[in-house]
Amino acid sequence: MATWFLKSRSVLQCVKTRAGLHQIICNRSLKGASLHSKALQLEDDLDYSENEAWYFPGGAVPFTSKINFIADSSEERIHCYRVLDNSGHHMLSNTSKLISKELAVQLYSSMVTLQMMDTVFNEVQRQGRTSFYMTSHGEEAINIASAAALSNEDIILPQYREHGVLLWRGFSLQEFANQLFANKADKGKGRQMPMHYGSNKHNYITVSSPLGTQIPQAVGVAYSLKMEKKDACVVTYFGDGTTSEGDFHAGLNFAAVLEVPVIFFCRNNGWAISTPVTEQFRSDGIAVKGRAYGIPSIRVDGNDALAIYDAMQEARKIAIKEQKPILIEALTYRVGHHSTSDDSTKYRAREEIEQWKADRNPISRYRNWIEGNGWWNEEQESTLRGSVRKQLMNAIGVAEKAERPALTDLFADVYHDMPTNLQEQERSLTETIRKHPQDFPSGFAVASQI
Amino acid sequence: MWGIVSRTAVNRGFSVSKSQFRCLVQGARNFSSKEMTVRDALNSALDEEMSADPKVFIMGEEVGEYQGAYKITKGLLDKYGPERVIDTPITEAGFTGIAVGAAYHSLKPVVEFMTFNFSMQAIDHIINSAAKSNYMSAGQISVPIVFRGPNGAAAGVGAQHSQCYAAWFGACPGLKVLAPYSSEDARGLLKAAIRDPDPVVFLENELLYGESFPVSAEALDSSFCLPIGKAKIEREGKDVTIVTFSKMVGFALKAAEILEKEGISAEIINLRSIRPLDRATINSSVRKTNRLVTVEEGFPQHGVGAEICASVVEESFEYLDAPVERIAGADVCMPYAANLERLAVPQIEDIVRAAKRICFRSTSMAATG
Numbered sequence: 179m180a181t182w183f184l185k186s187r188s189v190l191q192c193v194k195t196r197a198g199l200h201q202i203i204c205n206r207s208l209k210g211a212s213l214h215s216k217a218l219q220l221e222d223d224l225d226y227s228e229n230e231a232w233y234f235p236g237g238a239v240p241f242t243s244k245i246n247f248i249a250d251s252s253e254e255r256i257h258c259y260r261v262l263d264n265s266g267h268h269m270l271s272n273t274s275k276l277i278s279k280e281l282a283v284q285l286y287s288s289m290v291t292l293q294m295m296d297t298v299f300n301e302v303q304r305q306g307r308t309s310f311y312m313t314s315h316g317e318e319a320i321n322i323a324s325a326a327a328l329s330n331e332d333i334i335l336p337q338y339r340e341h342g343v344l345l346w347r348g349f350s351l352q353e354f355a356n357q358l359f360a361n362k363a364d365k366g367k368g369r370q371m372p373m374h375y376g377s378n379k380h381n382y383i384t385v386s387s388p389l390g391t392q393i394p395q396a397v398g399v400a401y402s403l404k405m406e407k408k409d410a411c412v413v414t415y416f417g418d419g420t421t422s423e424g425d426f427h428a429g430l431n432f433a434a435v436l437e438v439p440v441i442f443f444c445r446n447n448g449w450a451i452s453t454p455v456t457e458q459f460r461s462d463g464i465a466v467k468g469r470a471y472g473i474p475s476i477r478v479d480g481n482d483a484l485a486i487y488d489a490m491q492e493a494r495k496i497a498i499k500e501q502k503p504i505l506i507e508a509l510t511y512r513v514g515h516h517s518t519s520d521d522s523t524k525y526r527a528r529e530e531i532e533q534w535k536a537d538r539n540p541i542s543r544y545r546n547w548i549e550g551n552g553w554w555n556e557e558q559e560s561t562l563r564g565s566v567r568k569q570l571m572n573a574i575g576v577a578e579k580a581e582r583p584a585l586t587d588l589f590a591d592v593y594h595d596m597p598t599n600l601q602e603q604e605r606s607l608t609e610t611i612r613k614h615p616q617d618f619p620s621g622f623a624v625a626s627q628i
Numbered sequence: 629m630w631g632i633v634s635r636t637a638v639n640r641g642f643s644v645s646k647s648q649f650r651c652l653v654q655g656a657r658n659f660s661s662k663e664m665t666v667r668d669a670l671n672s673a674l675d676e677e678m679s680a681d682p683k684v685f686i687m688g689e690e691v692g693e694y695q696g697a698y699k700i701t702k703g704l705l706d707k708y709g710p711e712r713v714i715d716t717p718i719t720e721a722g723f724t725g726i727a728v729g730a731a732y733h734s735l736k737p738v739v740e741f742m743t744f745n746f747s748m749q750a751i752d753h754i755i756n757s758a759a760k761s762n763y764m765s766a767g768q769i770s771v772p773i774v775f776r777g778p779n780g781a782a783a784g785v786g787a788q789h790s791q792c793y794a795a796w797f798g799a800c801p802g803l804k805v806l807a808p809y810s811s812e813d814a815r816g817l818l819k820a821a822i823r824d825p826d827p828v829v830f831l832e833n834e835l836l837y838g839e840s841f842p843v844s845a846e847a848l849d850s851s852f853c854l855p856i857g858k859a860k861i862e863r864e865g866k867d868v869t870i871v872t873f874s875k876m877v878g879f880a881l882k883a884a885e886i887l888e889k890e891g892i893s894a895e896i897i898n899l900r901s902i903r904p905l906d907r908a909t910i911n912s913s914v915r916k917t918n919r920l921v922t923v924e925e926g927f928p929q930h931g932v933g934a935e936i937c938a939s940v941v942e943e944s945f946e947y948l949d950a951p952v953e954r955i956a957g958a959d960v961c962m963p964y965a966a967n968l969e970r971l972a973v974p975q976i977e978d979i980v981r982a983a984k985r986i987c988f989r990s991t992s993m994a995a996t997g
Contacts, residue, residue, distance in 0.1 A: 333733070367766035376765050383732060384765040388756050394722050395757060398729025398737075405711065405735065428722025435717060436726075591767040592801045594825040597857070597904055 256465045258509055259489060260479035264538075266546030268484075277487065279553050285326055285483055286548055289318040289541050290559075291566050292342040295351060296514070298570045299358060303372075303518045307578060308358045310372045314339050316513030319483040319540035320445055322346055324413070324508075327490035331410040333381045333399050335392040338373050339445065340415045347380040351569050355577035362622070367591070368583035390416060390423030393442065397429050397503075400438035404501060411439040411497040413490075419450025421464050427471075433503035434472040441493050442473075442505045445480065447512035452525040468505035480510030481540040484547075511538065582622035585611070662848065667837040669811035670700045670776075673818040674738065676850040678708055681736065684822055685712040687727050688740030688777075697742050698778065698837055724750035724775070728757045731773040731827075738822060741777035744793045744831065758827040759802030774821045779807075779831035780874060780925045781962060781973050790962035792926030794873065797829045798902040798935070804856055805902040807831045809877040811841040813900055816854030824856060831902070833875045859906035861913070865895035868983050869913040871936055872923035873899040876974065880923055883979035892987055902932060910936060911944045918949040919986045925973050928956035953982045 231240040261272045268276075277285075296313035303311040314321055321342025328334075334343055341354065353365060357375055360368040365377060366384070376384025383399075386392060396414035403410055420426060421444060433440050444464045448455055461467060468475025474496070478489045486508060493504040511534040515522040522531070548554040585608060589600045596604075611618045664672075678684045685708075690697045692705040692715040705713040716723040720741065727737035741747045747754060758771045780792035797805045804826055808814040814832070821828035846852060862877060863884050870880045877898045884894040895913050899906065914920050920940055922933030933954035940952060958972040 335729070365766060365768075366764070369764050369766055374764070376768060378765075378768040384761070384769060386757060386761075386764070388752055391725055391753060391757050394725025394753075395729030395732065398726035398731070398735075399733045400729075401726065402730045402733035402735045424719075424721050425725055428717075428719035429725065431717055432719065432722050432726055436714075587766075591763045591765075593804070594762065594770055599904065599907075 251462055255462050256477045258477045258479050259485050260482045261484035261488060262482050262543060262547055266543040282548050283553055285322055286544060286554060287562055288322045288346055290562055292318050292321060292345055293541060294566045295570060302574060308372060310518055312339060312373050312517040313514035314342055316511050316534060317445055317447060318342060319486055320480050320508050320510060323483040323486035324443060324490045327487045328413060328494060333412045335383045335396040335414040336385055337392060337416045337420060338385050341375060344375055344380060344382050349377060349380055352573040355573040359577040361577055361580035362583050363580055367587040390420045390425035393425050393429035396440050397433045397438055400440035401436055404438050409498060411441060411494055413441045413443055415443045415445060417450060418446040418455050419453060419458055422458055430471040430473060437501050438503060439497040439501050440503045441497055442503060444507045445510060446507055447510045449512045451516040451520060463507055465507040473503050473505050475505035477507045480508030481538055483540060483544045584623035662843055663840045664811040664843045665838055665840050666811050666814045667700060669814040670818055671702055673815045674704060677819055677822040678712060684736045686738045687714045687716055687723055689716055689718060689742055691715060691740050720746050720749035721753060724753040727773055728753050728771060731771045732769050736772045738774045738776060743789055744777050744779040745789050745791055755800055759800050763802060770825050771827045772825045774828045774830055776830035776832060778834040780833055782834040784964060784966060786964040787961035794831055794902045795926055795931045798932060803903060804828045807873040807902055809874055809898050812843050812847045815847055816852055817900060819853045820856050836875055857901045857904040857906060859900055859909040860898045862898045863896040865893040866917055867893045868919040868921060868986055869895045869897060869917045870921045870923060871897045871899060871910055876923045876925060879976050880979055882976045886980050887983050892983055894983055907939050911940060914940050914944050915947045918947055920952045921982045921986055923955045923974055923979055925957050928954060928959055931956050950986045953986050955979060955982055
């Protein structure tokens with residue numbers, strides 16, 4: 179072994195001198211170091227003889243003479259972090275810092291607002307007044323608590339069931355209603371179907387329908403933050419189903435290689451429309467996949483607001499300080515249907531839905547905790563619900579009656595500057611509408627802005 | 629024409645007299661004795677834009693250590709470091725998505741596809757994440773990204789390495805699609821693409837990388853830029869308009885030489901820009917010559933030629949003295965065997981025959997049908 183030791187040392191010396199790679203060999207994390215030096219990373223691995231391990235590209239790999247397939251799953255599933263027990267009592271075993279009364283009450287009010295907003299907007303669609311809606315029932319804690327643990331500088335790339343995050347950040351009920359009714363005040367200029375919110379002001383990147391595309395995009399945004407050396411991170415959300423998309427694997431792999439501050443937050447709610455997780459993957463959920471890509475991961479109780487808050491805070495610290503990706507899997511249940519185009523009783527038992535709705539409700543569980551602390555009572559509850567209901571009715575009334583987007587919103591923003599062919603088309607269409615108003619809908623500005 | 633003359637001159641081993649010859653032929657343009665390959669033109673354009681703007685960075689497979697699969701990014705890793713020239717893991721979908729995300733947050737990525745055939749694995753990000761974002765976000769998210777790489781047929785690489793994607797990308801609102809021919813095109817259009825706030829698909833051609841073209845002093849300047857959406861009349865003529873792009877421009881110019889000897893004066897238009905399409909230049913040329921032939925390597929159905937034909941029929945129908953002729957690749961996947969491959973792409977003779985048919989110098993296709 180000694181001979182080999184000396185021999186390898188001299189090889190190292192040789193490489194260092196020849197290629198001038200001393201700096202690179204010493205600093206493993208420096209990107210761009212040639213494969214050559216990585217294959218000869220000898221500093222820490224000097225315990226093996228040549229018969230005990232080989233230095234394959236990537237590092238020393240010890241040999242074994244026992245044939246042994248790593249099992250497809252562990253004996254025990256990855257444990258799930260929680261702070262509150264089933265009835266909302268703070269578990270004594272948990273040593274995490276308690277949040278302030280003010281924040282605690284704010285979290286609760288937001289969760290209730292989100293729940294009510296979802297119920298009412300869903301109803302409005304059922305009445306035929308809007309075309310589509312998706313609720314976040316059962317995932318209110320995930321939405322609100324994860325958002326609360328971030329700073330406003332952190333950039334969010336959502337999937338489509340995280341409007342609670344946007345709500346927390348200050349998007350108003352009126353602004354939500356405007357988007358659903360696609361009126362003139364819609365920040366999205368009536369371009370997108372409902373639920374596809376976006377707001378640069380709130381650092382919430384516009385929702386995009388194809389699943390999982392936000393994952394590699396988030397890595398790119400994080401790369402940009404890293405280049406700016408900003409004290410901020412990126413958080414991207416996705417469901418259990420989306421982790422089957424190619425983009426999930428490409429994004430996670432790449433984030434680890436690029437070493438960027440991004441938090442991958444998976445809302446494992448058990449269902450991807452009608453596909454249960456047992457038909458989506460055969461791994462122990464999503465948390466186990468982090469290791470495959472070299473990413474630290476954690477599993478949390480997605481119905482425990484305090485656990486989510488804690489985990490997100492911690493993840494954010496690591497992501498920014500160490501400039502590396504983190505994977506969080508929040509276990510929860512999709513209480514509502516996938517969307518207003520779905521009737522989930524067709525593929526799952528009503529009893530299952532009821533049980534999660536009644537016995538494992540994240541909002542009532544959290545309410546028990548704040549009431550137990552003397553921070554909330556029935557009177558405040560009715561006041562809150564009354565006020566939110568009133569705001570919602572008002573917002574819907576205003577949004578529904580508002581003018582539709584102007585004609586120029588059809589042609590603008592295809593490119594940064596409107597090209598001549600679109601300017602011509604806009605002029606031509608304006609003329610046609612003027613000449614034949616009876617053939618076109620009313621309620622929007624026609625005058626050409628050009 | 630200029631390109632052809634210089635190449636044949638080189639082949640014949642001209643030296644000093646070459647520059648005087650060039651001077652005469654070039655006419656009013658800035659004269660320079662500098663020649664540059666398309667490869668060097670692209671490399672210099674990337675270098676200059678990266679130097680001018682620290683937000684510009686390159687991403688793709690083999691672009692760094694390997695100096696680029698086709699050496700287009702040669703020397704850039706050494707000059708700008710691994711943070712600005714990123715060798716990616718093998719995932720077109722992954723790195724395209726990442727580049728789009730970086731562009732969302734104001735960086736300016738130049739993404740290299742080893743060939744646009746592989747861009748199919750990333751097409752969702754190109755169309756749904758890049759092209760449509762400015763519109764869908766109501767102007768909040770602009771995507772100043774460039775997708776570049778070799779497009780169309782190479783030589784002996786078979787079906788999955790030979791498709792031309794000009795027509796597919798050219799159909800999409802939100803994208804700008806460019807197709808350079810000469811070194812000057814390559815420099816000017818790539819610089820314009822990198823500076824543009826919208827997503828640009830930049831279709832190069834592998835077989836053109838090694839070709840040398842003269843470049844003017846103006847084109848060598850680092851501020852040089854060509855306008856997007858403007859075609860170039862490579863050769864003026866009066867009998868027939870031949871519209872084409874990329875490698876076929878060279879073929880069309882050669883065909884024009886042959887046609888000249890037979891008394892047909894062909895006007896060759898190098899599109900340079902597939903989207904936006906310079907309909908004004910095309911139509912004004914057709915109104916002059918009254919005949920139109922389009923040439924492309926790609927598949928015939930729903931091709932670039934189909935759009936040009938429709939545009940001319942819509943805007944200049946009364947000026948046409950003959951039906952429009954489209955020359956395109958064969959409606960088959962590209963075969964490998966050299967003889968079959970040659971039959972599957974347009975050749976100079978095809979262009980010559982089409983021009984003659986359209987000038988009624990020989991029997992029309994319809995008559996023989």
